[in-house]
Amino acid sequence: MKLRLILYITLLFSAVAQAQEYPVDPDDIYRSPVRAVLNQFSITVTTGYNSTKYSHNLDGFWFLQSTTDQYITPNTGEPLGTSFPAYQNWFNNPSLADTVELTDIYDVPYAPLSSPVNNPALSQGLDTLDGNVVGFEGRGWGVPINLGVRYNYQKFRVGLGLGLEFHTIKSLSPTRDDLGIRNYEPNFKKAVFFSYYLNLGYRFYDFWDWSFAGELEIGKQKMGKNWNSSLLNQSIFFNLGVSIEKNLSEYFRIVIKPSYDFKNYGISVPETGLSIKHKNPTFRVNFGVSITIPELRRSPMKSDHVQLKHLYTDPQTGRVEEVRGQPIWKKQNPKVGENHRKLWRYKFKNRKKLNPY
Amino acid sequence: MISNTKIFHLPIALVVLLMLSCCGDTDEPVSDQDVADQATIEAYLAENDSLAEAHESGIYYVIVDTVPSGTQAAGNIMSIFYSAAIMGGSEIDNITKGEEDSVMLKQGVDAIYPVGLDIGLSLMKEGETFRFYIPSSLAYGDYSSSLIPENSIIVIEVEVAAIHNVADIIDDQHDQIEEYIEVQKLDSTIIDSVFNSTLNEWVHTDTTLFHPLDSVEYLISDQIYFKRQSEGTAGNMVIGGESATISYIGTTLSGDEFDRRPFATPLTYAFGTGEIIEGLDAGISVMERNEEALIIIPSHKAYGESVFVIPRFIKQDFVDLEIIPQYAAKVNPYEVVIFETTLQNNP
Numbered sequence: 001m002k003l004r005l006i007l008y009i010t011l012l013f014s015a016v017a018q019a020q021e022y023p024v025d026p027d028d029i030y031r032s033p034v035r036a037v038l039n040q041f042s043i044t045v046t047t048g049y050n051s052t053k054y055s056h057n058l059d060g061f062w063f064l065q066s067t068t069d070q071y072i073t074p075n076t077g078e079p080l081g082t083s084f085p086a087y088q089n090w091f092n093n094p095s096l097a098d099t100v101e102l103t104d105i106y107d108v109p110y111a112p113l114s115s116p117v118n119n120p121a122l123s124q125g126l127d128t129l130d131g132n133v134v135g136f137e138g139r140g141w142g143v144p145i146n147l148g149v150r151y152n153y154q155k156f157r158v159g160l161g162l163g164l165e166f167h168t169i170k171s172l173s174p175t176r177d178d179l180g181i182r183n184y185e186p187n188f189k190k191a192v193f194f195s196y197y198l199n200l201g202y203r204f205y206d207f208w209d210w211s212f213a214g215e216l217e218i219g220k221q222k223m224g225k226n227w228n229s230s231l232l233n234q235s236i237f238f239n240l241g242v243s244i245e246k247n248l249s250e251y252f253r254i255v256i257k258p259s260y261d262f263k264n265y266g267i268s269v270p271e272t273g274l275s276i277k278h279k280n281p282t283f284r285v286n287f288g289v290s291i292t293i294p295e296l297r298r299s300p301m302k303s304d305h306v307q308l309k310h311l312y313t314d315p316q317t318g319r320v321e322e323v324r325g326q327p328i329w330k331k332q333n334p335k336v337g338e339n340h341r342k343l344w345r346y347k348f349k350n351r352k353k354l355n356p357y
Numbered sequence: 358m359i360s361n362t363k364i365f366h367l368p369i370a371l372v373v374l375l376m377l378s379c380c381g382d383t384d385e386p387v388s389d390q391d392v393a394d395q396a397t398i399e400a401y402l403a404e405n406d407s408l409a410e411a412h413e414s415g416i417y418y419v420i421v422d423t424v425p426s427g428t429q430a431a432g433n434i435m436s437i438f439y440s441a442a443i444m445g446g447s448e449i450d451n452i453t454k455g456e457e458d459s460v461m462l463k464q465g466v467d468a469i470y471p472v473g474l475d476i477g478l479s480l481m482k483e484g485e486t487f488r489f490y491i492p493s494s495l496a497y498g499d500y501s502s503s504l505i506p507e508n509s510i511i512v513i514e515v516e517v518a519a520i521h522n523v524a525d526i527i528d529d530q531h532d533q534i535e536e537y538i539e540v541q542k543l544d545s546t547i548i549d550s551v552f553n554s555t556l557n558e559w560v561h562t563d564t565t566l567f568h569p570l571d572s573v574e575y576l577i578s579d580q581i582y583f584k585r586q587s588e589g590t591a592g593n594m595v596i597g598g599e600s601a602t603i604s605y606i607g608t609t610l611s612g613d614e615f616d617r618r619p620f621a622t623p624l625t626y627a628f629g630t631g632e633i634i635e636g637l638d639a640g641i642s643v644m645e646r647n648e649e650a651l652i653i654i655p656s657h658k659a660y661g662e663s664v665f666v667i668p669r670f671i672k673q674d675f676v677d678l679e680i681i682p683q684y685a686a687k688v689n690p691y692e693v694v695i696f697e698t699t700l701q702n703n704p
Contacts, residue, residue, distance in 0.1 A: 106682030108607055108616040109624070109633045109696070112660050113682050115467035117475075122679040 030321045039295035044148040046288030052140040056278040058131030065127045074272045093228040094269040136184045138172030159199040167191045188226045195221040211245040237263035251294050251328040256287045299323040308333045394492035414476045415492050422486035434463050436518040441667045444510040450668035459518040461691045463662035470666045471496040486516040530655040544572045579639035582653035589648025601628040605698040615687040634659050644700040652696045660688040
């Protein structure tokens with residue numbers, strides 16, 4: 001019942017698109033109901049470049065740096081004792097490192113040092129900094145593959161999408177460079193992100209064969225096995241972007257979409273009740289193709305070289321059907337010479353000529 | 358084409374020249390300070406101390422009092438009197454002959470701060486008195502405190518009271534320790550007792566001085582003194598490769614506490630690996646767990662020459678600046694140390 005209702009509604013809207021005039025009563029022209037429904041949807045596949053900026057600070061923790069490692073430990077307001085739990089990998093999977101012993105091995109009763117004055121060995125130790133002055137930021141980049149399906153209603157569009165991003169992360173540098181903090185090195189380099197989202201958009205401007213649509217994506221990103229999902233508390237992401245579409249035909253367009261993701265995640269540090277908030281907004285420039293499934297099929301007759309949309313009568317059943325004379329990526333009802341192969345081939349070269357041939 | 362290449366090379370050569378000249382500049386400030394210090398010292402000396410001689414290291418010295426013969430070699434252990442002051446300014450520290458005992462230090466092994474004094478002492482013989490003018494780079498550099506301004510030039514007048522050898526110091530410290538044991542009545546054999554002729558036996562008159570348990574024992578091979586104060590778990594000793602957990606109070610012979618590890622926060626260390634001072638490790642080796650003992654360690658089994666620092670009261674600043682080790686702020690050169698130690702069960 002529901003499906004039928006949707007079918008009727010979509011058929012109603014699809015009627016708007018018919019403009020061709022034929023010497024046949026339009027009611028007698030056969031139109032595939034399946035195609036009529038599918039024609040309301042567009043499928044978009046894009047790829048491109050995503051640049052993610054990671055940033056966090058360690059408020060509420062002590063930051064500790066030895067000659068080889070970096071740790072954090074909760075700042076309870078008390079000075080650190082001589083031994084305390086230390087956590088590492090607070091970027092993606094906070095876990096207990098070996099208990100750090102804050103020992104000065106040049107104190108009593110440790111063995112004396114030979115040539116003690118200005119001995120470089122004296123500087124070997126663990127630096128402790130209050131986390132509220134320590135922050136890290138860094139970039140990751142990725143190549144996404146996005147697949148979206150949307151329903152178009154006039155200038156509005158609503159859709160669903162899936163995304164896969166092959167992500168590479170670099171080391172995160174300290175926000176202050178005067179404290180001798182080294183870069184934070186995540187314990188992985190590559191990750192695969194999976195996301196799903198709802199897409200809402202409005203085509204706000206058309207200019208010749210260009211269209212501009214503002215789009216909002218709301219969704220969830222799965223960051224993969226490198227992040228400990230049991231400690232992860234992820235926000236929904238919002239993506240705002242402008243889809244710039246070059247309509248090569250009624251059914252086929254090239255899409256370039258610059259957009260910006262607003263997102264962050266919190267990661268809890270086990271057994272402390274504390275968590276660290278990481279911001280990871282992403283700037284994306286994605287490009288790809290978008291197709292709308294034609295409501296008409298190509299003429300089934302091989303020898304049919306008619307260029308425009310036209311009527312075709314089935315020789316066996318006598319059924320009259322409107323068919324296309326062009327592949328979907330070409331303009332369907334071209335003016336004379338518009339889809340001409342040579343003109344297409346030399347389109348760039350001839351772009352400034354008034355009369356190319 | 359060739360001439361073009363030459364023209365192309367010219368800017369590169371200029372850039373290289375510029376880079377070289379700028380790299381030279383980065384070294385300049387250090388020597389600038391040295392040059393300035395040198396000029397200041399020379400101007401001061403011309404007016405006040407014209408007999409001063411320059412040493413290749415950058416220090417200036419005046420022989421105040423000399424002796425005809427004597428010896429000096431790097432690595433000597435010396436006793437000195439001194440007074441140190443900012444050049445043209447206030448005094449920062451002194452050990453005055455007749456008022457205090459001389460202080461011991463070891464010259465030539467990077468165990469003296471400021472470094473300029475170490476260099477200066479290498480020029481001196483037993484009985485001599487020198488006055489040194491030490492530029493800031495060999496003194497405290499850009500360190501500053503309420504007493505020492507940044508880049509100060511230091512004047513130190515030093516008298517070498519004696520030059521010692523290690524055997525003398527060991528003998529001397531043994532005497533000091535024996536005296537300490539006697540004064541403190543650490544030996545249970547030493548009890549304030551009187552012989553009661555009517556009873557025909559010794560009667561203890563003051564048992565409060567009776568120190569419990571064993572007499573002080575001199576462990577010959579380890580050259581430390583050891584006194585058991587309370588019994589531990591029989592047979593439960595630390596063996597090599599194990600870790601030992603200790604709490605202790607560290608004092609000097611004069612009774613000053615320099616370090617403490619409370620029972621609740623003990624120190625756990627790898628026993629017998631040289632991680633801690635030799636004397637303490639040796640003392641632990643004869644202890645049973647839960648035993649309490651007094652371990653008296655002569656300096657050559659503890660912190661030896663440690664670090665001699667002028668001024669004596671701001672050692673911690675130099676520890677924080679990672680110039681001297683922390684133990685040097687606690688233990689003076691050639692100091693006998695006493696550890697009242699409890700060997701605990703491992704946590």
